[in-house]
Amino acid sequence: MxxxxxxxxxxxxxxxxxxxxxxxxxxxxxxxxxxxxxxxxxxxxxxxxxxxxxxxxxxxxxxxxxxxxxxxxxxxxxxxxxxxxxxxxxxxxxxxxxxxxxxxxxxxxxxxxxxxxxxxxxxxxxxxxxxxxxxxxxxxxxxxxxxxxxxxxPQKYGTQFVTEPEGCGVKLAPYDPATTDAERTRYGAPTLAVALRQADKLSALCQARQQAP
Structure with a gap:
């Protein structure tokens, strides 16, 4: 390392x-x-x-x-x-x-x-x-x-997501809870709340694709 x-x-x-x-x-x-x-x-x-x-x-x-x-x-x-x-x-x-x-x-x-x-x-x-x-x-x-x-x-800014091995579950990769939203937005990264919502949206999109005929 x-x-x-x-x-x-x-x-x-x-x-x-x-x-x-x-x-x-x-x-x-x-x-x-x-x-x-x-x-x-x-x-x-x-x-x-x-x-x-x-x-x-x-x-x-x-x-x-x-x-x-x-x-x-x-x-x-x-x-x-x-x-x-x-x-x-x-x-x-x-x-x-x-x-x-x-x-x-x-x-x-x-x-x-x-x-x-x-x-x-x-x-x-x-x-x-x-x-x-x-x-x-x-x-x-x-x-x-x-x-x-x-x-x-852990990641610092919350820009990276991971997919669960089975199914369509997407979540934010482990992150440092000490990082503030001010630090994130300083570099154009979304706030923590927005990033967590994005993970939910990605999961829903994947599930919709799997259910489509």
Whole structure:
């Protein structure tokens, strides 16, 4: 299990390095069970329109694969892995720097297969926020929640749901009751009451689909 640095410390370190125009912030995330293995990545500031366009295409593919229901995971899972690998190559080559680049890459790694992918997704969402993305707040909260759950810890913001093994029961994944609604809404996450109602709606929708002729 990786050593978890205080999130605020990581965010301030990366943001300070970026704003100061000094050495580019770097993070190392090693886990041989990740596909791909992350290793050391550096968040740079160079502009590469071709890389931005390519990452936008990868993001669109990711979303399209999840629009079709039911999802064929035998096809989507390897496609996800390939998209993550390509995004990581672009990141390591120093070709990603725009807020939307990091937003798109964070989405790809949010669909990862290990805690280090979710941690990287959270750091990418932080970079998107620090570079002016107006919609990265919710992604920051969601990637943090997914990261914590992957470590066996409760989520903080209440963005993640789980389905019961049998039937259509959907509920909010274990969450930290100390988190306030003010903390949640600061990043665009719903209040706890809204999230709990959403779980009920998802359960009802699943049941309606099962009962349909």
């Amino acid at each position: 990786p050593r978890v640095l205080p999130l605020l410390t990581v965010f301030l370190t990366l943001s300070t390095a970026l704003a100061g125009g000094g050495e580019a912030p770097t993070v190392t995330l090693n886990n041989p069970n990740c596909h791909p293995v992350v290793g050391t990545v550096t968040f740079r500031t160079a502009t590469d329109p071709a890389a931005s366009r390519r990452l936008a295409q990868l993001f669109a593919q990711d979303q399209a694969d999840r629009a079709a229901q039911p999802i064929d995971w035998s096809k989507v899972a390897p496609a996800d892995q390939a998209r993550r690998a390509e995004a990581l190559r672009l990141l390591n080559a120093g070709r990603l720097s725009q807020s939307e680049d990091f937003y798109h890459a964070a989405f790809l790694f949010q669909h990862g297969d290990c805690p280090q992918h979710y941690e990287l997704a959270n750091l990418l969402a932080q970079q998107a926020m620090s570079r002016g993305s107006p919609s990265a707040g919710w992604l920051y909260a969601a990637t943090y929640d997914r990261w914590m759950l992957s470590l066996g810890r």
